[in-house]
Amino acid sequence: MLEASANSGASPQTGIHQLIAADGTSVADGELDPFVADVDDAQLVRLYSDMVAIRRIDVEATALQRQGQLALWPPMLGQEASQVGSLRALGGDDFIFPTYRENGVAYLRGADLAGIMSTWRGSANTGWDPYKFNMATPQIIIGSQTLHATGYAMGLVLDGKETLSIAYLGDGATSQGDVHESMVFAASFQAPVIFFCQNNHWAISEPVGLQAHVPIAGRAPGYGIPSLRVDGNDVLAVLAATRWAAARARSGGGPSFIEAVTYRMGAHTTADDPTRYRGVTELEEWGAKDPIARVKALLQGRGKLDDDAEAAVARRADAVAAELREGTINLPDPAPLSVFDNVYTTEHAILDRQRDHYERYLAGFAPTDGTTLEGSRS
Amino acid sequence: MLEASANSGASPQTGIHQLIAADGTSVADGELDPFVADVDDAQLVRLYSDMVAIRRIDVEATALQRQGQLALWPPMLGQEASQVGSLRALGGDDFIFPTYRENGVAYLRGADLAGIMSTWRGSANTGWDPYKFNMATPQIIIGSQTLHATGYAMGLVLDGKETLSIAYLGDGATSQGDVHESMVFAASFQAPVIFFCQNNHWAISEPVGLQAHVPIAGRAPGYGIPSLRVDGNDVLAVLAATRWAAARARSGGGPSFIEAVTYRMGAHTTADDPTRYRGVTELEEWGAKDPIARVKALLQGRGKLDDDAEAAVARRADAVAAELREGTINLPDPAPLSVFDNVYTTEHAILDRQRDHYERYLAGFAPTDGTTLEGSRS
Amino acid sequence: MSRLTLTQAINAGLRKAMEDDPKVVLMGEDIGTLGGVFRVTDGLMKDFGSHRVIDTPLAESAIIGTAVGLAYRGFRPVCEIQFDGFIYPGFDQIVSQVAKLHMRTHGQVRMPLTIRVPFGGGIGSPEHHSESPEAYFVHTSGLRVISASNPQDAYTLLRQAIACDDPVMFFEPKRRYHAKGEVDLDADLTRAPAMGASRVVHAGTDVTLVTYGPLVATALDAAKAAADDGISLEVVDLRSLSPLDYGPIEESVRRTGRVVITHEASETLGLGAEVAAGITERCFNYLEAAPVRVTGFDIPYPPSKLEKHHLPDLDRMLDGVDRALGRPNSLSGLEG
Amino acid sequence: MSRLTLTQAINAGLRKAMEDDPKVVLMGEDIGTLGGVFRVTDGLMKDFGSHRVIDTPLAESAIIGTAVGLAYRGFRPVCEIQFDGFIYPGFDQIVSQVAKLHMRTHGQVRMPLTIRVPFGGGIGSPEHHSESPEAYFVHTSGLRVISASNPQDAYTLLRQAIACDDPVMFFEPKRRYHAKGEVDLDADLTRAPAMGASRVVHAGTDVTLVTYGPLVATALDAAKAAADDGISLEVVDLRSLSPLDYGPIEESVRRTGRVVITHEASETLGLGAEVAAGITERCFNYLEAAPVRVTGFDIPYPPSKLEKHHLPDLDRMLDGVDRALGRPNSLSGLEG
Numbered sequence A, B: 001m002l003e004a005s006a007n008s009g010a011s012p013q014t015g016i017h018q019l020i021a022a023d024g025t026s027v028a029d030g031e032l033d034p035f036v037a038d039v040d041d042a043q044l045v046r047l048y049s050d051m052v053a054i055r056r057i058d059v060e061a062t063a064l065q066r067q068g069q070l071a072l073w074p075p076m077l078g079q080e081a082s083q084v085g086s087l088r089a090l091g092g093d094d095f096i097f098p099t100y101r102e103n104g105v106a107y108l109r110g111a112d113l114a115g116i117m118s119t120w121r122g123s124a125n126t127g128w129d130p131y132k133f134n135m136a137t138p139q140i141i142i143g144s145q146t147l148h149a150t151g152y153a154m155g156l157v158l159d160g161k162e163t164l165s166i167a168y169l170g171d172g173a174t175s176q177g178d179v180h181e182s183m184v185f186a187a188s189f190q191a192p193v194i195f196f197c198q199n200n201h202w203a204i205s206e207p208v209g210l211q212a213h214v215p216i217a218g219r220a221p222g223y224g225i226p227s228l229r230v231d232g233n234d235v236l237a238v239l240a241a242t243r244w245a246a247a248r249a250r251s252g253g254g255p256s257f258i259e260a261v262t263y264r265m266g267a268h269t270t271a272d273d274p275t276r277y278r279g280v281t282e283l284e285e286w287g288a289k290d291p292i293a294r295v296k297a298l299l300q301g302r303g304k305l306d307d308d309a310e311a312a313v314a315r316r317a318d319a320v321a322a323e324l325r326e327g328t329i330n331l332p333d334p335a336p337l338s339v340f341d342n343v344y345t346t347e348h349a350i351l352d353r354q355r356d357h358y359e360r361y362l363a364g365f366a367p368t369d370g371t372t373l374e375g376s377r378s
Numbered sequence C, D: 001m002s003r004l005t006l007t008q009a010i011n012a013g014l015r016k017a018m019e020d021d022p023k024v025v026l027m028g029e030d031i032g033t034l035g036g037v038f039r040v041t042d043g044l045m046k047d048f049g050s051h052r053v054i055d056t057p058l059a060e061s062a063i064i065g066t067a068v069g070l071a072y073r074g075f076r077p078v079c080e081i082q083f084d085g086f087i088y089p090g091f092d093q094i095v096s097q098v099a100k101l102h103m104r105t106h107g108q109v110r111m112p113l114t115i116r117v118p119f120g121g122g123i124g125s126p127e128h129h130s131e132s133p134e135a136y137f138v139h140t141s142g143l144r145v146i147s148a149s150n151p152q153d154a155y156t157l158l159r160q161a162i163a164c165d166d167p168v169m170f171f172e173p174k175r176r177y178h179a180k181g182e183v184d185l186d187a188d189l190t191r192a193p194a195m196g197a198s199r200v201v202h203a204g205t206d207v208t209l210v211t212y213g214p215l216v217a218t219a220l221d222a223a224k225a226a227a228d229d230g231i232s233l234e235v236v237d238l239r240s241l242s243p244l245d246y247g248p249i250e251e252s253v254r255r256t257g258r259v260v261i262t263h264e265a266s267e268t269l270g271l272g273a274e275v276a277a278g279i280t281e282r283c284f285n286y287l288e289a290a291p292v293r294v295t296g297f298d299i300p301y302p303p304s305k306l307e308k309h310h311l312p313d314l315d316r317m318l319d320g321v322d323r324a325l326g327r328p329n330s331l332s333g334l335e336g
């Protein structure tokens, strides 16, 4: 019988670095502790606030999808610590290459919420300027962005910069040839790139055991790339691990690989129905390891999350939700002739002719509502 | 400065399993010895004879290329132990997926020498029936065949067979995405496939250090695939390692990876000029580790290679050379209309029309030498 | 006769092929437990087991490449590529291996793969989910390329594709997945129209409208609309994109003298170029006007709010018909 | 003026581009120490350093994909693909990333990659070393596609390609690599013919013969041979395969009324299909005969002892010319 050997070893809970346990108690980790020695309670509150804010983005976007305002939404529910912890370890000059799921990262990086949503509404392919936020736009072709991050990091070496690039990727992505080739190039050229893999246990309906027979973090050393396996629901551990990798990159140490072991609590996207392929036990089990609840417990245990602080966190989340909703609903539809925009940087005899023909064709329908047909070329 | 970190660590001479040292003395290896406990001197003489025979193929083919009888030839000089040792560990039902360089393997498998040469003469794309010899034809797209071998092995599981498949690959090939994906699939489906990598230190002009920062055999464990690193110039060690992998495959143990550390003593192909990129020191160093010389020394040391035995080995090599030359020179040119053969298994409206037109066109030139235009369709 | 959606018809075709031949195996991402993101393989893993309905790791080159190995071993793999835009990582294996192995081995190794690709736009999806990559494969010698436009054809053509000893790219018009039609599940394959045959799906006399896959339904609507306008369109469903079957088109164009070709793929070297060139070669003396192409533009697929401006619709088809007839149309007054 | 081979001209073009712009970097397999398997990059690593002439690991998807990352960072990578048949593992990165990123990012990210591909047959090589994959890229919106036929054009077009902010596929006719020609190394790029411009390389009046890359030389020979026969051929070198420049062809066909298109790639959806369709659209009323295609057959590239039966040569071109002229030819007496 040919059956994937769904080796649960692909994701054992052993050997995973952790700084905050699921119940909110602190855990000592000799390797990681030094990287977050400076993180005081105030900073922990900010990380908490970040997580609450991006969870709210998720809730709001999911609702907007149900209301028909978005065509699709890929929830990040459960992965807030991985997104927040990794992003907050980076400097503003570090360049990010995300997948489609790092919408929380994009928000924290400063991208406009409506811009982020424009992709999921279908009004634009992507919604922010990569150079303004040092963050590439969402990548849908699985694994592709890891090569871009590696090439960018090769460019950093050529330019003599001390910044880095980071590629986000999923557990499923680790099966793609491109991810392998990225590691080969990154190792050969000692490129300052961080491979940040969110092992959320699922690639749509496929469990991580189908992609990886043994823990994913075990792959990188085979290329000479050091790796760390951390609790991806532990924002401090993720922050520390990413700082470890960033420090290596900045000091000429080359590439690093991080496996953040987390869990996709929601559907793959709003188009997916996970009840078809996974049980509730697993969900309950992971629900008890919620990344936000544990920080809250930790802070409350220390008496560092009073009502005022909670209220401020809630206000921020409310503001985010309002801005998101408002911005999304008011996103203008793109102008018809903008389909021809930006295919090329300059003129193109064939496409320009098609545009002219289509403009003439549309003119035959004589719009009466005052809208413009023009794309940016006009 | 962006320079590949040519980490010599990519091929350290440490940690390499060996049973016959370069000077022909026996070496004990607790792990490998059991796999060749049955190999007596008579068998060793046969392995020696195999190596001498395929070296002669190489010499003869290289000469034929210089004489314009072959368009190209990829020498295997220096890699005889890797080819002979691996092939001789296999059963006749085990299916082989070679690269373009395993021409010695093909000969030992029984393929007709002229057939083997037809590819390199340009008179046929390939020259043997894969099903007759359980060996696929040469693969030129680097890495591609590792997926075919994996799929074949998946098929063996489906068919409930206890045979295996083996994919040959080079050190350069390990950088290709396909090789990675093969290991992912092989591990997931526990396919009985052997990845047999001949690290001959070069991929055309690129040293292995550019492809692999640390030893190649270190990659496989990251997929949960056990690997061995052996002296690829040691026919016994290669035989033992391949038997180890074969035993694993046959007993449901799944895939294995072998890195045979050897050296491409010749040019990449007859079209290549290695003096442009590598020095003589390296060549001399490896010349001293010749795979054939060491077996000869071992046998002579034991008094097991008398003049009669040597004469028999030489006679076989001479016969091979004569058959190869004779067969190659007499290979017929393919018939013009055979360009249309075997593109499809049955009729094809468009191609059949092109064939008819071309037949009519050629007929206009009215050949007078009695040759036929027909391909197999006639 | 059963009334089935296109997905149900394909599902039934897969089921029948698996029942008929134990060497048929399905491979792909999420095709097992989930039944595929479009539910095309729904229930098949349950009924045939995970050894014949194989959820693969996430790697398209490997899906095709291991299928090649399985074919070597005598299997008939049916690979699902989840969406059109994800076929490209498997392109090398398709072009350099699947298409060439039979010729490379002098006919000794057969490659009876079927590669199923949900293709085309119009479903409001993000980038890479609405591509029409068929031309790449039509240009690749050694492959056969099919596109079904309705449930009956889908059922029959898929069975023929799987039974065919050549590799077949099977393009499924995903935006018609829910369209229903009558399907004769017990029909004898040997009496069905040949896999390579195109078909006139609407008879007419003024202009020949050639299309395939998702736009066949639109073309039939256009024929109705044109009829109201007194123009009689003959609609040809190509069904086989490679090889092209010029028979019915030729016969039609010799009567109409005018031909419009429409598809979602970009114009330049889209299938319309081949049909236009091929029909001109075959019917030059019968043509009253240059063949007209009504296609997607030469742009990457746009965001979904713009897709209606990229995809040929009924109005654009009729505008093309006007052009073929020399009637007032969007290009009137322009040279060329 | 210097007398250079095609490889020397490309080498000079690379050198000039690297001197002019420090952001130009070369990447590829064996391009550094070895200078490339065709010696096109000979000496460049020595002169510019291994940080600008990068020997990469053996992985085409990564060569293109890391070049995308370098372009993100403001570099202008020039990637060498060792042989035509090895471009396919990089196809996904080219089609889904290189071609689309500028549009995807609303023009914010530019992809000024140049991808050099030695292409075509006729050099007696084994499989995968003689492919003509240009049509795949011509069909891909977002790319520009160039093929130079002589040293001067190679030098100029390559510099233009590298300077272009759009991605350019640069197809080098490898069997003409040793052909020599005069090259003006100091010519002002701003005064050179546009990168997108095709050119009449031999004036004539009876039939227009359109081609590019390796077959331009053959077409010029055919023009000479035809002249002996009293037939005057006008030969057009396309130079730009995408976008096509119809200007000179149109002008020519309006005079000759007859056109033959010839290339090594397979016929079905080869570039000839687009030229035939496009020219018919533009010149229908001037055409005296259907455009004729003289191309490689719809087969995988054959073993080298058979390649002369696949590749269009002078005789097959002239047979095509006869067909265009309605003179006795290989298809006379056949219908269609």
Ligand SMILES: Cc1ncc(C[n+]2csc(CCOP(=O)(O)OP(=O)(O)O)c2C)c(N)n1
Pocket: A101, A140, A141, A142, A169, A170, A171, A172, A173, A174, A200, A202, A203, A204, A264, A268, C029, C058, C060, C082, C086, C089
């Ligand atoms: C090349 C490619 N193949 C298939 C898909 C379809 N697809 C989209 S997301 C996905 C699963 C990805 O899983 P993982 O990498 O674990 O990321 P996650 O969605 O869990 O964040 C698949 C198969 C794709 N987008 N690209």
Ligand SMILES: Cc1ncc(C[n+]2csc(CCOP(=O)(O)OP(=O)(O)O)c2C)c(N)n1
Pocket: B101, B140, B141, B142, B169, B170, B171, B172, B173, B174, B200, B202, B203, B204, B264, B268, D029, D058, D060, D082, D086, D089
């Ligand atoms: C996909 C692909 N890219 C490039 C090449 C060109 N090429 C042929 S052999 C070779 C080097 C292969 O090196 P390795 O895998 O070490 O095998 P070896 O030749 O040393 O046996 C290269 C780059 C190819 N054949 N296929």
Ligand SMILES: [Mg+2]
Pocket: A170, A171, A172, A198, A199, A200, A201, A202, A203, A204
């Ligand atoms: Mg996942």
Ligand SMILES: [Mg+2]
Pocket: B170, B171, B172, B198, B199, B200, B201, B202, B203, B204
């Ligand atoms: Mg090698």
